[in-house]
Amino acid sequence: MKIPNLFSFYQKAEEQKIMNMQISQNYIKTVELFAGVGGFRIGLENISNQSKSFKVVWSNQWEPSTKVQHASQIYEKQFGYANHSNEDISKVSVEDIPEHDLLVGGFPCQDYSVASTLKNSHGIVGKKGVLWWEIYRILQEKKDKAPKYLLLENVDRLLKSPASQRGRDFAIILSSLNTLGYSVEWRVINASDYGMPQRRRRVFIFASKIDTNFYNTLKNNVASNILSSSGLFAKTFPVKRIETEQIMTKKLSDDLVDITNNFNKDTPKQNAFLDTGYMINSVYYTSKVEVNYEDKYSVLGDFLQDEKTVPKEFYINDEELEKWKYQKGSKSIERINKTTGHKYTYSEGSMGFPDCVTKPARTIITGEGGASASRFKHVVCINGKHRRLTPLELERLNMFPDNHTEGIANTKRAFLMGNALVIGIVEKLGNTIIKGIN
Template sequence: MEKRVIELFAGVGGFRVGLEKLNTGWNFVYANQWEPGKKSQYAYDCYVRHFGDSKNITNIDINKVNKSNIPDADLLVGGFPCQDYSVASTNAKGIVGKKGVLWWDIRDTLEAKKPSFVLLENVDRLLSSPGKKQRGRDFGMILYTLNQLGYGVQWRVFNAADYGFPQRRRRVFIFAYRQDTKYYKEISQLAEKNKIHEIFTDKSVYNYSDSLPIKDELNKQKVGSIDGFEDIVDFSDHFSFHFEHTGVLLDKDIYTASYEADYHGENMVLDDIVQDSVDDESLYLDTKDGRLSKFEYLKGSKKIPRTDANGYNYTYSEGGMAFPDPLDRPARTMLTSEHSVNRSTHVIKDKSTGRLRLITPLEAERIQTFPDNWTEGMPNSARYFMMGNALVCDLVSEIGKGIDSIISNEQ
């Protein structure tokens, strides 16, 4: 099997950085990156700058791309936006997404190109979205449509810091595989022997996350099904399920459980990646009037009296945060608002001066395990935004090792 890759919602190329770092023959044949409503396409420009010829790197709305014209591939990857996955039935258009969300472009690409494997990334709340009213519907819709296209699915929520990386970032990775692959057949055989547990924990089984081990004991084990619905609209209207942190969909059966990481390697912390000396005075909190006191308030605990729309009085409470961020721990989850005066923004004590400052764009790249100065050339505000939107590249590398093993077994 060849190792041709399609990358959708490519950003600045985190999936590609992670897989190409393995040097195991991954060949990216197509990528799409487009930021709607933006005159400057910084992410696309960064992608082209690092990966060369833009012939197979498109910068247009993916909804307007003719999916049949995308090159054939063996793996599709992408970190797609988490939105509303519900559908509706209309007389004119048949079944459509209510908000035209981007998941359906992934679905259409899979239908057109039929890659053997799929690796997707999203925020962990996808598993419970849209919340109490119909918990798990959005992730269920993804499983339902992948099943319709002839794929089995595994998923797992990773906290990157649990495996030694310098950021406490929880994201769900979804690995899908066509039902005609050897891997699907092996997983199905385990299920038939009532050995679902081994899919997640047995190191002798080819596993897409084999290099990211978990403890043998699984918790909160549940079973469910995507069967019994008239069509996708009926599914959208009525499906609900409590998905746990890892699981598998085989045919129409759901097996899910929670787990604990079983990592015994080295752990990276902020102190390992922050720069020894930073000359940019704009990053220091004591150079702008009021900024230090604003951060002290935002990071501190507070109780604020409020009144809701119905006139009900209540108290909004918020716990305090470590201030500054401790250098002997991994970074917190980095958001697109990094560098703004915001509760989630990192503030550290500079190693050389002891003064409080924001992290640099280079440090933001290191938190996501990108090569240094990967986003150099765009405005600093854009550099922070790109890293807040990105993924932990080295985590992709570790997952890629498992997919390498799976593909080698397909030959």
């Protein structure tokens, strides 16, 4: 009878344990909140040929306004059920969210005002259902195990909301992150400015904890260099040189109730935050930017599918075409305010019709789907025939894989792409992040 070599057995077990630890160390463990159909995940996990890679270890997608959770269904279909939560994030215990290095998500633009201050023993009380405070809750309750990095996306009006106190909501976000020990960089990026196929302006926000390389870059460099060359966004999406005199700087209060009540009250119509900036130790620096891009540009026509494969339902007949021309044209309409009875004239200018296929596409909106004539839906004219864009084409304009959302109604697929982001932006930012992580 052969006696097993126990030393060899334990040696192999120990080697496997070490290898598992090395694999774990090579992953940047990522949590994706408000995941939609997985745009952040695709962009980050697309990154290859690196000593490290991103791995989503937990995700959450919940749409409160609909019974059927279409986005979550697509997410589960593409990435599996494991470690995915289709539950209201406000009802998820922070203990159920695994430890992670990076938290990502596109959270809604809402009213972020608070009813109590950080100094209050009960913490912050924001408006119910405001999802920014769910991000804050996770960071606060994780304490020293909170992620080192955040990468968030929002509509660019976040920097100017609310209209009565421009910038107040973003000031609340910056101040609350500062209190939790993060520095913050931000940048409004139009995807088409950097060779991507859609004119989609969104603000991206990157936060990093004390003692990370990114934090130290902000700590050890002057503002003009950070915004022009050494910051995350300047490295990833080049801009022309920003000089010191172009930069606004101010100190933020750490009292969120004070910010809620008083931020920008004296000059409410002036922008407190411009298209790029950063904040460290309560002080923020911000400036306008001028894009510096000299590579190839993408156009709508490059992303259209073969006409032979376009379903008939997307073509517009002559009778319907007149309705589309009316919607796209200039008009003046007399209306009456239902509350006051006041008469007024609503006017709007004409839009280019059909959409130009030799330029980047206009922004995809959530109402893109459906056959009814609309001012904002895309229409192209190919070989003399007018038609709407297909779900596959909408996916391509957001740089998703073909037929990523296949399996649900076309109108829902269009809605999901209207809610999505341009994956190329996430991928480029991820490449820069992965190179700078400690």
